[in-house]
Amino acid sequence: MESNIKRKELNVSAIENGTVIDHISQGKVLQVVKILGLESFEDQIYLGANLESKKFGKKGIIKVSNRFFQEDDINRIALVSPTATIIEIRDYDIIKKFNVQVPEKVAGIVKCINPKCVTNNQKIPTKFEVYTIDDRLRLKCHYCEKFTNQENFEFNQG
Amino acid sequence: MESNIKRKELNVSAIENGTVIDHISQGKVLQVVKILGLESFEDQIYLGANLESKKFGKKGIIKVSNRFFQEDDINRIALVSPTATIIEIRDYDIIKKFNVQVPEKVAGIVKCINPKCVTNNQKIPTKFEVYTIDDRLRLKCHYCEKFTNQENFEFNQG
Helix, strand or coil: CHHHHHHHHHHCCCCCCEEEEEEEECCCHHHHHHHCCHHHCCCCEEEEEEEEECCCEEEEEEEEECCCCCHHHHHHHHHHCCCCEEEEEECCEEEEEEECCCCCEEECCECCCCCCCHHHCCCCCCEEEEEEECCEEEEEECCCCCEEEHHHCCECCC | CHHHHHHHHHHCCCCCCEEEEEEEECCCHHHHHHHCCHHHCCCCEEEEEEEEECCCEEEEEEEEECCCCCHHHHHHHHHHCCCCEEEEEECCEEEEEEECCCCCEEECCECCCCCCCHHHCCCCCCEEEEEEECCEEEEEECCCCCEEEHHHCCECCC
């Protein structure tokens, strides 16, 4: 019994109220922390990296107390880790669970890679169409039509 | 009973073999991850930040599977978080537990803040005496005698 409890604890740290971001792509946990601005967050946070996953080989997980994410943040997460699952917790119970969806369009959350793009030179928010090519995301700029590839995504913080 | 187990899981994620770094100073968890080179580590890691601590108000904790730290890394941790405790785990049991000690001298792990220092211009490892002034660490360079303050520590990675 003792050893069963110990083993269970290996995978689970419950939070009372807040959000669990599960099934984060391997190697992306710290990037998700960064794009959500959690580095300076002051309530409890748990992270797990390189955990075994039935679905994806290895995965990461983030549990944030007393924080619930809105559409912009969910889209940020989807752009970094399209496999992620969002689980909202109230009083230790799951009240909502859904997979992030890569949006068709994103506005104002990623920078355009083209230094000459109007969005890098005037106070105009970026606007992209999202393409998935060979399992990798590419953003096509509404203004300059240049593509920004997944490995070059630079996020404006929320 | 169910709710007791849930609450216990809030604070504990056991690892089978590896090291727990407990009582990390508030706000320093991600810096400890960085100085230990854990960003690219491939075994299981758990982090907790902003956790309640009986001793220090709030604290962080890091649990790293299958990794045991040597003197240089322990000194790095001590320079970032002098309050940290190191706990070594084998087969879920604690085999060693100790507080980090701020060393009297450190060699080769922090850069000298003085751009003209010989250590920044030739391949000479840095060497410092450690001072604690008003609860803050300062390193006095053996070569140029300039002080590098805690908030300016820049670590060479292990």
